[in-house]
Amino acid sequence: MGLKFNHSRTKVQQMADFIKQAITVNEYKVGEKLPSINFLSKKYNVSRDTVFKALMMLKEKGIIDSIQGKNYYVLNRSTHIFLLLDEYTPFKEALYNSLVKKLPESFTIDLWFHQYNENLFNTIVNEAAGKYNRYIVMNYDNEKFSEVLEKIDNDRLLLLDFGKFDKKDYSYVCQDFDESFYHALESLKKELSRYQKLIFIFNKHHKHPRSSKIYFSRFCEDNGFDFEILDEIKETTPIQRNHCYLAIKQTDVVKIVKQARS
Numbered sequence: 477m478g479l480k481f482n483h484s485r486t487k488v489q490q491m492a493d494f495i496k497q498a499i500t501v502n503e504y505k506v507g508e509k510l511p512s513i514n515f516l517s518k519k520y521n522v523s524r525d526t527v528f529k530a531l532m533m534l535k536e537k538g539i540i541d542s543i544q545g546k547n548y549y550v551l552n553r554s555t556h557i558f559l560l561l562d563e564y565t566p567f568k569e570a571l572y573n574s575l576v577k578k579l580p581e582s583f584t585i586d587l588w589f590h591q592y593n594e595n596l597f598n599t600i601v602n603e604a605a606g607k608y609n610r611y612i613v614m615n616y617d618n619e620k621f622s623e624v625l626e627k628i629d630n631d632r633l634l635l636l637d638f639g640k641f642d643k644k645d646y647s648y649v650c651q652d653f654d655e656s657f658y659h660a661l662e663s664l665k666k667e668l669s670r671y672q673k674l675i676f677i678f679n680k681h682h683k684h685p686r687s688s689k690i691y692f693s694r695f696c697e698d699n700g701f702d703f704e705i706l707d708e709i710k711e712t713t714p715i716q717r718n719h720c721y722l723a724i725k726q727t728d729v730v731k732i733v734k735q736a737r738s
Contacts, residue, residue, distance in 0.1 A: 479520050487522055491530035496539060497607055500556040510540065510548040538581075557585045558608040560600060562637070562683070564589060565726050590616060592683045598624045612636060618653065618685040640685065653685040661695045671720040673702045677728045680707040684724050692722075709735070 479494045481487055498504050511519075516527045531548055534540045541551040559575070561568050572587055579585075586608070590597035597616040604611070605627040611634065616622050618638035625633065630645045639650025661668070668674060676692045678684065689705055696703035706713070709728050715721070715736040723729045 481522075487526050488529045488533065491516075491520070491522065491526060492533040495530060496534060496554065497556070499539060499550055500554060500609055501607070504550050506550050506552065508550050510550065512547075552582055555579075555583045555609045556607070557583060558588070558604045558611045558613075559585050560588045560590060560597075560604075560611070560613045562589065562614045563591050590614075592616065597622065601625060601627065608632070610634070614638060617683070638685070640687075653688045654691050657688055658691045658695050661692070662699075665699060668701065668720055670718075672718045673704065673716070674720050674722065676703070676705045677709055677721060677723040677725075677732075678705055678707065679725050679728060682725055688724075711735070 479490070481490055495504075495510070504510060510531075513524050513527045513531070516522075517524045520527075531540065531542075535542065535548075537554075539550070539552055539554055540548050542548045557575075557579075559572065561571075568589075572585070575585060586604075588600050588604075590600060594616055601613070601622070601624045610632055611628050613625065613633065614636045615625070615638040618640050621641045621643070625646075630647075633646055635643060635646055635648035635650060637649075637651055639648050640653070643650070674692075674696055676689065678686075678689055692705065693703065695701070709723075709731040713735065715732055721732050723732060
């Protein structure tokens with residue numbers, strides 16, 4: 477493992493993270509003595525004070541301990557989790573908070589968002605490969621498996637959300653945006669029948685699976701619903717009474733509510 481300092485954080489924080497990562501990947505095992513402050517200072521060309529403060533940070537977190545304030549050893553091997561989600565929504569925040577709450581204190585989570593940017597997705601995964609105990613990833617595309625994920629051991633990776641592709645030997649918790657979407661609408665048929673028209677807001681800029689439009693249309697046609705699919709909600713889009721609006725993006729829901737009140 478190599479350490480290259482940058483300007484994103486203090487050297488103390490980067491040194492602490494580097495040592496913690498070495499413990500995470502079992503380079504330093506529980507009960508083993510860590511290299512001395514002098515050794516780490518010379519090897520990574522930093523001051524002894526920087527190393528000392530980094531070790532103190534890890535000691536405060538219960539990851540390492542010291543004997544008479546000199547020799548440091550690994551007290552607890554933390555489990556480091558890489559969590560890569562698509563974009564921020566209240567649901568994603570709830571998911572993150574739930575994980576933090578349910579996992580033991582020895583588990584740490586690094587949260588990233590790829591924003592449906594394929595280059596960003598690949599960069600984040602490339603930089604994270606081999607550095608974590610577990611990986612939880614919302615894939616970039618619903619129709620194809622991102623090849624960059626092959627750099628992660630399949631027994632360490634859990635795929636979330638998108639997954640209409642061969643998931644090989646990977647573990648996954650993926651949504652079905654086709655048949656399951658149809659059946660969800662079917663279960664609400666009585667409630668939906670109160671409306672004159674069903675309108676599906678399928679934002680053309682969003683990466684949501686386009687097959688959802690097919691199954692929405694199929695449901696409406698099978699059950700005799702008048703329907704329409706809109707690419708987006710504009711300021712000029714009229715919000716009609718007795719119409720049911722189905723939206724994927726949180727921002728579209730906000731637009732619908734605002735325009736309905738105006």
